[in-house]
Amino acid sequence: MTSSIKLMRTMIRQKSSSVHKVIGLQLLALVITLIIQLWQQGHLDALDPAGFFASYGMLATMVLFVLLALRTEHIWTNSVFRLIPITDTRLYISNLLSTFLNFVYFLILETIITGLLGSLDLADFNMPNTSHLFGYVTSGLALIFTLLLVGWTFISMVHLLGKMISTFLPETKQGFIQLVLYIVVFFLLFFVLSTIDNTIGNYVNNFFSPVYSMGTLYQIIGPIFILSGFMLLWVILFSLINIYLLKYWTEAK
Amino acid sequence: MTEILSINNLSYKRNLTSILKQVNCSAESGSIIGLLGANGAGKTTLMRLISGAAKGFHGEISINGNTQDIERKQLVSFSHQLDGVNSHDRMEKIAEFYQAVYPDFSESAFKRLAEFLELDLHQRLGNLSKGNRMKFIIAITLSRQVQLYLLDEPFDGIDSMSRKKIIASILQWKPVDATILISDHHVDDVANILDAVLIIKDKKMVVSEKADKIREEYGQSIEDYYESIYTGGKEND
Amino acid sequence: MKFDDKIPIYYQIKQYIYREIIIEELKPGQQIPAIRQLAVSLTVNVNTIQRALSELIDEGVLVTQRGKGNFVTTNTRTLVKLKNDVVEAQVRELYDQLSALNISPDEMLLYLKTYINSRKEVHHD
Incomplete structure (x- = not known):
């Protein structure tokens, strides 16, 4: 049997090319922006490379999320991976975890590059209460990480469910049924995302808003952790469904 | 000789169409067996089911008594078409990947096979001719040290020099106790090297016979026999 | 082969x-x-x-x-026997084919001699 560690190491290495690609593009965008700015302003003093870089961060994150999702999904139907002598559960965990760890790797690289470009001036932020800083950072990261995992496991579930359903349909009707499935999923996703968006919006607003009293804002930390916990439950539920679908229904091409 | 592969009442449906019906067959260990049948008869599907790539069948597939997917994946090396591999990857990189994730992949066996088949491993998968791509697939497949090899149409659409090389590599490097199942729709390619033949027709396994028995008792060449099965009596539809 | x-x-x-x-x-x-x-x-x-x-x-x-x-x-005996067996099998086939054409043993000998001589002549050219 293949060892999970070996498989995961290989998957991490393969998927890291997506991380490098996205960061490369982000740096390219930064250089182009700086050149344009320099051309317009004529001098370097007022330029803020770290700020520009960070401002492309959100777009880069979204692109990477999608690229990693594509690579993750590709593995479910790929014979090269599916015929590896390893249980479907281990294959699933290796795939999901290697995707996740590449994202963490991406965040670390982003932080380092932003730091190198000109350290983020933390004093600019209206830090509520530094004694709760650890709580804010960990809860924020917990939420981001669980949200990402919900996203990837959800995408896998839709993909694998679609595959399973299509095995029961005549070849000619496949396109139509898949279209219906994706429309349903789109609305479901829209609903879920808007709920999540509201929650995060509140969190972020609170975090930066000077209106809130310093004394009470830290109370948001608890609910954020609870929300992350709920997200984690979804991740586990989706994963159990995915492993079942993988083991009994998902064929390799 | 012992049985390496045994298939009992295997049926498989996909998209509301039956692809294999009540298939029964077996294979002796150490032999080379031809899986013959017209295009679309179900040869590739049968191999995909044996290897564990295809799911949701009825019946039993047993390799050395092991019926679980995961056990079969450890005992079988299937020459799928590498469709999921990035065509920009060089052959040496793909071999490294196999070496990393297939514990039974022998690097030295791969080196020998690649040299024998005259493959330039620096080349990218997407740039290979059909013959060289198939040679590479065969090299990768045979480099796994397993008990059962499934070679799916290894001679389909390739030039005769490549075909001869591939046949020689099979004869040269097949481990003595390993079994090879070769599917083909041109019987002529492989007739000489077969111990036995399985013939699939209309979703069913209609023949399982020793090659020499066909020659000795029926006085027919494998090809004539195969053609008589396909054109003659045993209609199922 | x-x-x-x-x-x-x-x-x-x-x-x-x-x-x-x-x-x-x-x-x-x-x-x-x-x-x-x-x-x-x-x-x-x-x-x-x-x-x-x-x-x-x-x-x-x-x-x-x-x-x-x-x-x-x-083993010389085995080797001699092997050669005899193989030659005999060839001769037997020839004999069976010729006798199927209603050719008598004497005629067979004649045909064979004539044929061998003609081959010899070709050879000498």
């Missing part, structure tokens, strides 16, 4: 080795190539070679030396 696919391959391999021995391409006491090497050079399955060789060993035409391989026998 080109095989007739209607005849079992192992049988054709036996005939091939008989011939090699008779024309002394394989000399008495000479080692036979390894099984796998034979399989690759004749493009047949190792099992087929195995079957042919084991029958040749049973017939005493080949002798196995443990750990060394298979050798052509040095």
